[in-house]
Amino acid sequence: MRQFIDQIGTSHTFENTPKRIVSLVPSQTELLYDLGLEDDIVGVTKFCIHPYHLKATKTVVGGTKKIKFDKIKALQPDIIICNKEENTKEIVEELSQICPVWVTDILTIEDNSKMIQDFGLLFNKRTDAQKWIDKTNFALQDFKQFIKDRPIKKAAYFIWANPYMVAGNSTFINELLQLNHFSNIYENKESRYPEVELRKIRLEGDPDYVFLSSEPFPFKDEHAFEIGRVTHHAKTVFVDGEMFSWYGSRLVKALAYFKKLHEKIQD
Template sequence: MIKLIDQIGQEHIFENTPKRIVSLVPSQTELLCDLGLEEQIVGVTKFCVHPFYLKEIKEVIGGTKQVHIDKIKALQPDIIIANKEENTFEIFEELKGICPIWVTDIVSLDDNNQMINDFGVLFNRRTDAKKWIDKIKFAQKDFMNFVKDKPVYDVAYFIWRNPFMVAGNNTFINELLKINKFSNIYANREERYPEIIINRIKLDGDPELVFLSSEPYPFKEEHAFEIGRHTHHGKTIFVDGEMFSWYGTRVVKAFEYFKIIHSRL
């Protein structure tokens, strides 16, 4: 018997290790595969792009905000892996009764490591989970040593346009910005992803660096010009959104990617 509490406080009891998994979160799909659970995954979202071939061999059950309930039922899953931010309360309500829904809630690297450890216990992959946690801790320690003498930059991290939206406080993105010694000018907002008025960005904090993420909105050069002309001397940098917002095993690659970002400054 397995008895565990997920990251939103739900208690789950399993008589046996769950064998048929539906994943509603791209980064967690990647994590499950890296833990050696690819065969057990029966359903994924259309945004589950790592490994690249997975959508060709698994049932695609919709997106992260809208899913095909009937498709999920037909897969007869033992467990559905979801996330508090990526998915919606409405989805959780619709899926109730099919099987247990394991919900993660990731804001910090400690949360991330806890998720990996939980999956190790839940799916009997403890050794693989420990290896990945050790890799992440080593990569983090190495990066903290790399960045310790770097200057602090005021930054704004854009995730959307029309309306303009940025990463705020209490987000995984903000956590990774802090580790990079990037001071988020919108970390003082109550909203996690506040809408902003672009012609007020100087008053908001006039960032030295403007990060335009590759996802969820695909920013282009014209958007860099549009935003940049409202800053004083802000440098615009296009960044890989997966590296700043995907948790799980992607974090190991993210630390190496951050070194590249710093080399451009």
């Protein structure tokens, strides 16, 4: 018997290494694949688009918030992988009736490394996990060297329109903004993803940059124009939301993306 504790403090005991995995978080599905666990994945969400072929070869069990319980049960999984932010407590509790539900909680880069390490132990992929941790650490040190002399600029990171919503504090997005020397003008809001009024944006922080994420909302030029009318001097930039919000092995690609982003927007 082996005992493990997930990132929300739940203890799990397994007689054998879990072999049938249902993943309900797109970025974690990508990580499982990169750890060499493709054959063990039996169920994914409709949003698990990396690598793209998985949706054609695995059972799609719904989204991250709306799942098909019976479909998951029929797969007879050994473990279900969830995330505290992506999947509700009610979903986790319901799924726990089927099999152990491993819940991650990723707010920092350190949390991200812990998740990779945990998966390495949990699925007997220690060597692969360490390779990804080493890759991430190397890319991180390289990026910190790249960014160290760049001035800190104020930014707002929009994730939704109608109503407008932004990334606030205690989010992985905020962690990556800070890494990029962007001071989030909304990090002092009580909500992690607060609704905001455009007309107040200059009073609330007057950002140098406004980032419009590619997900979960598909921002268009019309939104950039609307925001631009009230921010005046701020540069409005469309950014790849996967690079700012996906954790796991994706962080290695994100750090390379951030370099290109800075080269694109530098004054």
